[in-house]
Amino acid sequence: MTTDVHQLDDGAWVSVNDSREVNVSDLWRLTNHDFCSCRLADFLAEGFVEVGADGANVEGRIAGRCIQCGTEGVTDWLTLGRVDPATGEFRPVVPGSVHVPGCRRRPPLSP
Template sequence: MDVPVRILDDGAWISVDDSREVGVSDLWRLSEHEFCECETADVLLEAFFEVRPNGDAVEVRAVGHCITCGERGSMGWLTIGHVEDGRFVPVDPSREHSVRPA
């Protein structure tokens, strides 16, 4: 992937190819016990602290909290989108996602 990725605005946004693409305002549905003890956690991201390309995927590490149980913490690598034909395509945060270990 030859597309630059970086964190902007003190962790509030992920920039892909110099364009703000993903912010911390979405709820991300994470698979069972990936973030907390909830069967499926709805996690409100509070800040991104690491971003990387992984093949055609763009992955982040973030801190957030589960809106069901209130658990707060950081997570492993979460795929937020892919680069296809030189363009960023975000994933749907409301679908269930797995987090890869940090």
């Protein structure tokens, strides 16, 4: 099964299999991250920079800022949700729960 993932509207939305599923205006709680120096960052998502799929997992890197310390930048890869292989239905993660970016490190993309 292939998962078709795109960003739309300058990164405001992620579409999964041609359906708008994830909106960017969420607060994500990040831990074990190197985005800023907060142990638990409150990351305000402002735009999806890169999106992709790893099998049924939908992942993305998000531009935004930590509302605690003000650091701005782009996160490492975060799991945005998962496509149920049986039904094809997308099940998003809960952004307000705690997430660990980059748990699956990718090799750098060639320019």
